[in-house]
Amino acid sequence: MLFKFESLISKVIVTDRDLAMMNAISVVFPTSIHLLCRFHIEKNVGARCKQYVKKDRQEEVMDLWKKIVYSTSVEEYDHHLQQFEILCADIILFVDYVKDSWLTPYKERFVNVWTNRVMHLGNTTSNRVESAHWRLKNMLQTSFGDLCKSWDAVNMMLKNQICIIQSSFQKTIKDVEHEYNSQFFQNLHHCVSRKCMKEIDKQLERVKIVDTNKTECDCSIRTTHGLSCACELAKWQIYGNVIPLDSIHDFWKQLSIAHELEDEESLSDYDFSEELEAMKAYMKKHNIISQRIFKAKVREVVFPHTTSIIAPPKKVRTK
Numbered sequence: 122m123l124f125k126f127e128s129l130i131s132k133v134i135v136t137d138r139d140l141a142m143m144n145a146i147s148v149v150f151p152t153s154i155h156l157l158c159r160f161h162i163e164k165n166v167g168a169r170c171k172q173y174v175k176k177d178r179q180e181e182v183m184d185l186w187k188k189i190v191y192s193t194s195v196e197e198y199d200h201h202l203q204q205f206e207i208l209c210a211d212i213i214l215f216v217d218y219v220k221d222s223w224l225t226p227y228k229e230r231f232v233n234v235w236t237n238r239v240m241h242l243g244n245t246t247s248n249r250v251e252s253a254h255w256r257l258k259n260m261l262q263t264s265f266g267d268l269c270k271s272w273d274a275v276n277m278m279l280k281n282q283i284c285i286i287q288s289s290f291q292k293t294i295k296d297v298e299h300e301y302n303s304q305f306f307q308n309l310h311h312c313v314s315r316k317c318m319k320e321i322d323k324q325l326e327r328v329k330i331v332d333t334n335k336t337e338c339d340c341s342i343r344t345t346h347g348l349s350c351a352c353e354l355a356k357w358q359i360y361g362n363v364i365p366l367d368s369i370h371d372f373w374k375q376l377s378i379a380h381e382l383e384d385e386e387s388l389s390d391y392d393f394s395e396e397l398e399a400m401k402a403y404m405k406k407h408n409i410i411s412q413r414i415f416k417a418k419v420r421e422v423v424f425p426h427t428t429s430i431i432a433p434p435k436k437v438r439t440k
């Protein structure tokens with residue numbers, strides 16, 4: 122199963138370890154970064170663990186395996202691998218399998234320390250494609266349908282999916298979720314996806330521990346998702362700034378399915394008159410506060426290097 126994502130910065134492909142597919146990708150997409158699905162790997166390692174390791178030790182062994190996969194530095198990876206070899210010293214067949222089948226040839230394709238250097242936007246498994254495939258199979262119901270029935274089922278599934286995505290985009294554009302209603306998030310309101318807000322909120326939680334310490338932060342959300350990491354957020358909080366919209370990767374601002382089609386139109390051919398009229402009408406219809414917010418939003422897009430400055434918080438962190 123293959124998932125391909127193209128961004129402005131990189132191309133990333135996630136597959137399971139299907140060797141024919143892996144070979145084809147290296148020929149057809151030689152410049153793409155090719156990751157392996159963590160979910161499939163864990164399933165395979167789990168199955169071998171059941172085969173080789175006694176039941177009462179399986180949980181401990183799999184926990185250590187997960188620690189290896191989620192290592193965020195080479196030192197951490199080496200340390201966990203060493204622990205793993207000690208723990209499984211009497212199950213040499215299992216250790217050999219894990220090392221020969223996965224870690225030695227492919228660690229760069231699924232262990233955090235290496236995948237954290239790649240702009241994969243959170244796609245480290247092929248689960249999303251698998252679930253779309255599962256949904257389609259449910260809709261098709263049988264493998265004996267004729268072309269027309271299959272066409273209708275695929276069409277129906279795609280229409281449903283587009284509907285769900287569009288309604289989620291509409292919610293983002295119209296509403297602000299209660300938990301992100303603070304001034305700190307104001308530039309992102311109506312402009313970035315809900316998932317993006319959630320990811321930034323998780324980083325905000327880390328600020329209490331990380332503060333502005335870059336080493337402690339590791340900044341992987343910046344590299345992998347193009348989003349503000351804890352140490353960036355801490356700095357903006359100290360200086361009383363809000364999160365700038367241009368600190369967010371364009372992927373998270375894409376709140377329309379038609380976006381890519383619109384991109385194909387040459388900008389010089391694009392007629393903005395309808396938008397300008399609508400903007401003027403909006404300004405006339407709304408009160409001065411709404412007008413100011415609207416103007417600030419437009420400025421944020423048109424002049425991305427200027428950020429809205431707000432008063433510093435009462436307690437300035439000096440650490």
Ligand SMILES: [Zn+2]
Pocket residue numbers: 335338339340341350351352353
């Ligand atoms: Zn950071």
